[in-house]
Amino acid sequence: AQSVTQLDSHVSVSEGTPVLLRCNYSSSYSPSLFWYVQHPNKGLQLLLKYTSAATLVKGINGFEAEFKKSETSFHLTKPSAHMSDAAEYFCVVSERGNTPLVFGKGTRLSVIA
């Protein structure tokens, strides 16, 4: 069975400093992995996705994530935080076949001026 653990429920960074949001997954097969972002009272927007083509995935707004199979991790990073990055971030796993996506519980990112 697949599962996702987001290791921090809340991360706070200063504007201009690096962002690290941590995600570990469990999957019986080679999974697809996604990061979504949600601003308050909005739907979810895809930041990036891993589908086995390359282990380092670049997304929108300067975010990237690295798939590490040996560590079963898919951490999200950004070199320099911007105030507009303040939002909820979800790590998501999908196995091949008909199984629905499995969402982590989310990490709330706060950016301090």
Place this chain on the structure above:
Amino acid sequence: DGGITQSPKYLFRKEGQNVTLSCEQNLNHDAMYWYRQDPGQGLRLIYYSQIVNDFQKGDIAEGYSVSREKKESFPLTVTSAQKNPTAFYLCASSRPGLAGGPDNEQFFGPGTRLTVL
């Protein structure tokens, strides 16, 4: 513009009433999903449909019902049997239906916030 629309944005319901949340997509996607979001709990799957006229229960289907008569529409009814319906409801769609696979990227609507008075 292609996308997913949900209506209404805010919905208020009295206890004991059924309400229906609308979800429409013009992305020509086969699969559609309904999620419930509560603070600190992430997204929980209510129902999903991989093809017209077929749908499956998710993790928290009790007190909810759906229909999928058209490819572009997937309405969710919150019945009076749902004990705690106050939440933010999100609809999503994805391209693969029964095939599944790595392109199972989901596109989300803007959500409906339901409050029971």
